[in-house]
Amino acid sequence: MYHQLFSALKQIPGSSVKEHNKTKIDIRGKNVIRYPKKEELDLICLFKPTNGSKKGIRFYVYPYILATHLHTDERTITALVPSNAVAGPWRDGQHPGDRWIKGFFTNEEEVETFLNGIRSLYDRD
Numbered sequence: 001m002y003h004q005l006f007s008a009l010k011q012i013p014g015s016s017v018k019e020h021n022k023t024k025i026d027i028r029g030k031n032v033i034r035y036p037k038k039e040e041l042d043l044i045c046l047f048k049p050t051n052g053s054k055k056g057i058r059f060y061v062y063p064y065i066l067a068t069h070l071h072t073d074e075r076t077i078t079a080l081v082p083s084n085a086v087a088g089p090w091r092d093g094q095h096p097g098d099r100w101i102k103g104f105f106t107n108e109e110e111v112e113t114f115l116n117g118i119r120s121l122y123d124r125d
Contacts, residue, residue: 001057002046002049002057004115005046005059005105005111005114008115012043012069012118012122015027015043016029023047024045025045026044027046029043029066032069033068033097042065043066044066045059045060056104056107058102058103060102061077062100063077063078063099063101064099076117076121078101079117080113082105082113084104085101085102086102088102
């Protein structure tokens with residue numbers, strides 16, 4: 001599942017990949033939301049599976065950043081993530097780019113739902 005996710009997500013137009021010490025990979029995009037002092041921002045982070053990865057493929061999605069990158073809204077992105085995902089706490093005055101959702105892809109159906117939804121957003125252009 002990990003390789004399927006990574007192979008598909010690195011195809012998002014305008015994205016780049018940043019690898020961290022063989023533990024996670026960030027799919028990044030140009031900072032189009034005017035987030036302070038950053039040229040690129042994380043769209044999605046995938047954590048590489050380990051021998052103890054029994055829950056599935058761990059991820060973080062930044063819904064505001066990814067939605068803006070794909071010219072859609074946060075609700076559309078949120079609807080694509082697996083049902084086990086949880087949103088991080090929101091604080092007043094926080095930049096919308098700081099919002100995240102984390103969870104696990106636990107089966108092929110969740111992966112396909114997410115990838116098909118993401119593809120449909122950039123294929124419509």
